[in-house]
Amino acid sequence: MDFSIFIGGQAGEGIKRGSMLIGKVFNRYGYHVFIMNDYGSIIRGGTDYSEIRVSTKEIHTSFNRFDYMFAFHMDVFEKYKDKAKENCFTLTLNDFPYDEVIKKADAEPFMKPSIVLGVLTFMLGIPQNFVEDVIEDDLGKNAPKNIELFRIGFEYAREKNFNNIHLIKGEKTPKPLLYGNDAIGLGAVRSGMKVYAAYPITPSSTLLEFLAKNADRLGIIALQLEDEIAAINLALGSAYAGVPSMVGTSGAGLDLMGETISLAGAVELPIVILDVQRVGPSTGAPTYTEQSDLNLALNIGHGEFPRIVLAPGDIEEAFELTAKAFQFALWYQTPVIVLSDKHISESARTTDIPFSNNYPLMIKTYDKDFDGPYHRYKITIDGISPFAPPGTPDVIVHVNSTEHTEEGYSSSLPETLVKMKEKRLLKMKTIEEDFKLMKFINVFNEGDVAVVSFGSPKGAILEAIEGFPIKFIQVVSLEPFPKEAVLEEIAHVKKIISVEQNSFGQFADLFERKIGRNIDKRVLKYDGRPFSPWELRSIFEEVLK
Amino acid sequence: MDFSIFIGGQAGEGIKRGSMLIGKVFNRYGYHVFIMNDYGSIIRGGTDYSEIRVSTKEIHTSFNRFDYMFAFHMDVFEKYKDKAKENCFTLTLNDFPYDEVIKKADAEPFMKPSIVLGVLTFMLGIPQNFVEDVIEDDLGKNAPKNIELFRIGFEYAREKNFNNIHLIKGEKTPKPLLYGNDAIGLGAVRSGMKVYAAYPITPSSTLLEFLAKNADRLGIIALQLEDEIAAINLALGSAYAGVPSMVGTSGAGLDLMGETISLAGAVELPIVILDVQRVGPSTGAPTYTEQSDLNLALNIGHGEFPRIVLAPGDIEEAFELTAKAFQFALWYQTPVIVLSDKHISESARTTDIPFSNNYPLMIKTYDKDFDGPYHRYKITIDGISPFAPPGTPDVIVHVNSTEHTEEGYSSSLPETLVKMKEKRLLKMKTIEEDFKLMKFINVFNEGDVAVVSFGSPKGAILEAIEGFPIKFIQVVSLEPFPKEAVLEEIAHVKKIISVEQNSFGQFADLFERKIGRNIDKRVLKYDGRPFSPWELRSIFEEVLK
Amino acid sequence: MNLATDRKIQWCPGCGNFGIYNALKSVLEKEIEEGSIKKENIVLVSGIGCYGYITNYYHLNSFHTIHGRVPPLLTGIKLANPSLIPIGFVGDGDAFAEGMSHTIHIARRNSNTKLILHNNSVYGLTTGQFTPTSPKGFKSRSTPYGNPENPINPITLMLVSQATFVARGFSGDIKHLQYIFEEMMKHKGFAFVEVLQPCVTFNNTYQYYKERVYKLEDTDYKPNDFNVALQKSLEWGEKIPTGIFFKNELPTYEDLVLKEKNLFYERNIPDLKDIVNEFV
Amino acid sequence: MNLATDRKIQWCPGCGNFGIYNALKSVLEKEIEEGSIKKENIVLVSGIGCYGYITNYYHLNSFHTIHGRVPPLLTGIKLANPSLIPIGFVGDGDAFAEGMSHTIHIARRNSNTKLILHNNSVYGLTTGQFTPTSPKGFKSRSTPYGNPENPINPITLMLVSQATFVARGFSGDIKHLQYIFEEMMKHKGFAFVEVLQPCVTFNNTYQYYKERVYKLEDTDYKPNDFNVALQKSLEWGEKIPTGIFFKNELPTYEDLVLKEKNLFYERNIPDLKDIVNEFV
């Protein structure tokens, strides 16, 4: 059992919120759920829709073909109706007077999805009271009105004698149905983040909202600043004072943070930078997905300094890698960039998240007896100097953006330049060696064709290779690149296919230059919409032939 | 005849200005001159020096060993005295009462170099009145006082019976003795630049000053804005209005321009961005030289768009490539980055500059009969759309940072995204093909060892390979990379040595990934001081063994 | 003359942007018809925000640019070709968060351009966060427990930044807005117009403003004294003044910088001989 | 107690930075000696400019950061650990060109930090270009024919930005400067001190200021009325007021944002169970 529901309408018609409610019902009813939100960068008047995919087996992404289509406007239906599966059930404004019903019930347009839920509940034969409990639980003071609408939908479906089946309760125990951004936020908090600073930008803003809303119970602060530059500099100030800090943004905002990322690298302070990618260049298509900031993440910031770049492939990894990003940032005292994208951050999925895992933050602390007088940039065998925050008695912490002596005083003597550059090179070497042990790749399946990718295409790839003799190698750490681990995995592979969501093939280029072996086929997608499993599957089939 | 003069002192003692005066004397006396200024990022209290290298043959860089050393303070002498050649003549504060003389003559400290010029004139047997004429010419109202000091120096040398030779007048006809930044400015003006916008930052500020001073006679404006972001956006506004525009900065400022570079790429407007590199990361050592922004220049700006990156190797090329940068920016309607560095921009050299060359600016203009109604982003066979500035009757120019239709209206439909991305990919292809014909490399000498490099190391390499069976391939265009041309040149080469001024080997990495062949030896220098010819020469010698 | 394009306007029904759009549209249409300005010389520049889509809806030259950077673009356009008439649209987030610095600097330069602030005291397009003009305590998506910041007053700030034309309109009063836009078009120098713009979706201030705004033109206020204007600008509460606060003619940045040069028309390239000789 | 480091101070002899350095040094030394502040809790933050090297010369925690970004760093430090006392140094280029936006925003947040402006009306370190505080017509390296821009007035701007402590000193009057710094140290909330700082090399205003400055404390001026302060701030010419223009105690940003949290000491990590359950 694996079906997809489409609800389309304009902004203001509760598409996003409603899809979450419907997702919740199926989650609690024992099914796996994946929700993808497709919306425009305008507040009203768009043709937004959500896909709620429901399945008995684990699902990894949206399907992009529909079994049920509900549309509150005809234009959104016209736009997507070719994505209907053969026997798709449809209920549009032409068939059902959504607006009138809302009006009559004295309800709000954003409650329309509850009508849909009623129809679905009837058609799938889910116990009515089960669903009403979920609504009750989820919508609080808005519940009664929504239940009213739900019943209208239910009754309507009964009257019209819509097809109905009896969907039995699934066996899966309900899991949290989380947006990627929520998972990122929870991961950050789990590993000790205390300060989150940002400037609103789609598709990262929901993280700011989630953290701001829950700041007190999470013991953190989540702040909106005047711009991205202020956000990252505020976060860096907190990091200097000894408190784990993070900023979140999207491409255009990342651009603006470049100077401070270089600063963080030079002054050797920990900072986690989240880039939720969207369609560029420039403003582009702000609410659609793309993976086109990879080159930027690898190279942003003038001059040379150590950096780490990690890319989660799904919501679960988003949690875990954000948590790890803090561990790395603190231990190596350098910027860590987490590359998410709209399809991860603004999609929701029933996810097994290791909430109880610990991600202890270790930092090389200063030990007076061992280290002698405190020198912020003390030369050590691994390039990492002991850290002490200001406020430590008998310690003076001089942090300095100009090239500096071990004490942190400004100096541009040639020998200082060489010494400090080599200190940072040594730190990079340490990071590289450590990362070799951690093998930052995930490998799925076996076969003599390998698919290589990073980030959000993971879900579609996993579904597309099912039953095929294809090995999938997901690269999780882009910098350092897990060269040895990848080489080992591709040793006996005959053909390599790369999959990524951009028009340059940035990942394929990176792969080729790090691995020294050519990609045989580059699969690129750059229409802003995530890969569909079946789309990829037919490409892979072609290659296997 | 090839000798180097060292004058050292503190800021405020006219080191830079004085070295220019001395350089002028030798230039007019028929010699080649190269001046390198080494100074700290503080206004006083530093230990600055200039090297004035003088030669009968063409010279390409500073030598970094001295035949004459003049020092107004002992600390600067102590710091550099190990760079004295064996029979170096020295005249320091210990030997000569510079300060007293200035005081007695009621002169200013910044006139001290005129004393030095007097001593040199005696020791080299240059006609006294010849030199006085140059001073007269160069210093205007300050000339009398400087001539007085010059004579004191001259008399002192005579009294002390300093070694003296008779340097005959050289045969070279005097050439302009230009700083790199002057050459860049002149190149820009020569090809039609009308607007220069900047925020002061070493080592690019002297360009702003040069252009501001000469704005009226050059028919341009040169403006200081509130920050780098304002500068590039102002320039982009002018570009949109149809006027060729440029910004200049250094690494930290380039970081800040990233978002607007992406914008320029997306909206397809011409803009030339000069990055005069200095020691990073972050503030680093602002007055010293490095080539560490290469990766940044190649990748700055989120998302994907066409760009061109050019790197002059000397002052002459700085003129020419800046001029060409405007041709490319306008023709391809996309950002062009010119990578200079402190050693090019703030050094002066007697240079043959093709001032009379024309660099006609061509832009695909709109032809109503042929093109139909004006569409800013009209799809064409080469990816380049006709350009029309606002103010054109019957034309509406919609420029749009969000993804757009051919008319320039916002759209995030999947088909719009694909169409416009492919338009820009096509433009990149056009640029690549065009650049293949232009072969952006310079090749010097022959041999089965090849040195590959870019930018300012050119001078030291040229001198270091003299008489060696070494071929030197200078890569001038970094993006597009002249792959075919390089491949042809290295076909029969046995060993490849890369030379660059940074700690990562960014150019070597680029070379390897573009060419697919490994560099055998990477020569990296990252102490902020330019390569010396003899230093490189001994490295090459080693390799040849 | 109809300056509307064929694009469907996608603001929420009732959005205050409609008032601004229509008021300016009719003023520009009239001026073009009367021949006082040439259609092809108008250049509209907008940043990113709900209001920013406005450039899609006028059949006029436009540059829909990035968030926060409208002012330097305006100046760049005016410097390049002084015949052009650059009119900028900015949101309150755009003007006073991301672009705060530019907004102040264009004012103190007295750049001969126009800037219209769509002040809805909220980030509309990013769905409802507080902005630098949101009241203290304002509950928004990013401040669910209330905005901790003290709001800025755009009129005061533009006055102390030395803008030479400073006015405030209300998008609920299109007639008055037209008057202000007409005066704005006449002004030589930097003209700043704040428009109080209800955002029906995230900050519906329609009623709030309607009850409070009054017109300076209905009083004996004279917009020619800086100190009086400064004091007046501080009035905000039970009564909210709209109209022209201050107006003054002073040399523009472009006059001072260009000194009669016309960079767009004078394309001759100097042969550099003279200047090069100085380097010998 | 001597807070001096062993680094050679490298400002030009006679530079106004010496006065600022020494005045603050003696104030901090005294307060540390008296035990009113702990040495390890002071954190100095400077941007890039001549003045920026000042952090090299105090034996105190410091962050010599990039150009223009001092204010957000100060707030970040204070939020992370409210025991710390962040004191920022900014140049006039730093504060009002590259960092204009941050300077205004930190003021309107009333972030409990201190900001000292080294106002020499010139870019010192980049060797003499005009800044946003340079007078109109000022001849500088980048404006050889005179500055075309109208200067901003830091005191006025900080007042309308709602700074809760606004003062001006003159680096030629160390005694008075000490008094101002003492008051600055006492203030809870955002404290802004402009110091008129002659740059002997590129803009020697020593004599100019000496002839004009007078102390508000010598008059019957009371720094407790915003409107009076605003008017006073506009005085600039034959007479230049120094001293404390305005002072007011209001809730700080940190108070409002932290709500008693101490992020530095409270390092317990929530187990997330509750919150996660809400997502089921």
Ligand SMILES: Cc1ncc(C[n+]2csc(CCOP(=O)(O)OP(=O)(O)O)c2C)c(N)n1
């Ligand atoms: C550099 C950058 N940061 C953030 C954004 C995201 N962004 C788009 S619109 C907007 C706010 C718009 O608010 P406002 O300017 O008040 O306009 P409104 O939507 O209210 O009309 C933001 C923050 C962006 N586009 N670019």
Ligand SMILES: Cc1ncc(C[n+]2csc(CCOP(=O)(O)OP(=O)(O)O)c2C)c(N)n1
């Ligand atoms: C992003 C960036 N742009 C430009 C610079 C170059 N820069 C260094 S100091 C300075 C000006 C300093 O002037 P000010 O802040 O007034 O300090 P002062 O030197 O006068 O003390 C500038 C522009 C820089 N360091 N970083």
Ligand code: SF4
């Ligand atoms: S969200 Fe607000 S500002 Fe944006 S279109 Fe809707 S009503 Fe207008």
Ligand code: SF4
């Ligand atoms: S240049 Fe001016 S500000 Fe800088 S150290 Fe010298 S006198 Fe001081």
Ligand SMILES: [Mg+2]
């Ligand atoms: Mg707004």
Ligand SMILES: [Mg+2]
């Ligand atoms: Mg200054």
